[in-house]
Amino acid sequence: MKSVILIGMPGSGKSTVGVLLAKRLRRGFVDTDLILQEKDGRALQEILDTEGAEGFIATEERILTDFVPTGEVVATGGSVVYSQSLMEHFSRHGILVFLDVHAEVLLPRLSNLDTRGVVRRGGQTVQDLWNERDPLYRKWAQVCVDNSMDNHESVIEAIASLPELHARKG
Numbered sequence: 001m002k003s004v005i006l007i008g009m010p011g012s013g014k015s016t017v018g019v020l021l022a023k024r025l026r027r028g029f030v031d032t033d034l035i036l037q038e039k040d041g042r043a044l045q046e047i048l049d050t051e052g053a054e055g056f057i058a059t060e061e062r063i064l065t066d067f068v069p070t071g072e073v074v075a076t077g078g079s080v081v082y083s084q085s086l087m088e089h090f091s092r093h094g095i096l097v098f099l100d101v102h103a104e105v106l107l108p109r110l111s112n113l114d115t116r117g118v119v120r121r122g123g124q125t126v127q128d129l130w131n132e133r134d135p136l137y138r139k140w141a142q143v144c145v146d147n148s149m150d151n152h153e154s155v156i157e158a159i160a161s162l163p164e165l166h167a168r169k170g
Contacts, residue, residue, distance in 0.1 A: 002095050002164060003071055003072050003093055004159060005090045006021075006076060006097050007097070007098050008098055008099035008137060008147075009101060009106055010077075010106075013150065014078075014099055017075075018031070019073075021073045021159055027071055028071070028072040028073070029072060030073070030074045031074075032064055032076045032077055032080065033075075035064065036060055039063045044077075053120065057083060065085065074090075077119075078118065078119070078133065079119035081133055087140045095164050096143070097145060098138065098140075098144045099145055100145065103131075106126050107126050
């Protein structure tokens with residue numbers, strides 16, 4: 001059974017959709033930010049404050065490479081897309097689903113950038129982050145689902161009906 005690996009910007013709804021999708025598919029749910037915090041022993045923002053953006057990305061890569069999805073719905077942190085090896089790792093273990101949300105929709109959702117543990121460099125704005133990350137998410141995604149309207153039922157239905165999720169390994 002393939003895992004569903006949700007990728008996207010902070011505030012795109014990965015955790016919310018992930019929990020609801022896991023219930024719908026009767027699967028486990030994993031949030032990689034929680035794995036990172038548990039294994040490292042620090043909150044995301046504390047890792048960022050101590051290590052900086054590059055150190056955070058290296059820590060995330062080191063810890064999450066040991067996590068092997070086995071059929072769960074997985075919500076990743078928004079910064080996993082900066083690590084080619086993590087993206088290759090996740091793409092080997094599941095279907096990468098990009099929750100696409102327009103930058104202007106994210107602005108009110110991300111009013112707490114300085115305390116939320118969002119990896120950014122040199123005071124990047126939400127628009128700057130979106131401009132940088134959107135092409136990376138699209139590069140890796142096997143499926144793109146628009147979540148700009150926060151219509152979780154239609155997003156969950158679009159993902160749950162993917163034929164790849166119902167194919168049996170021979």
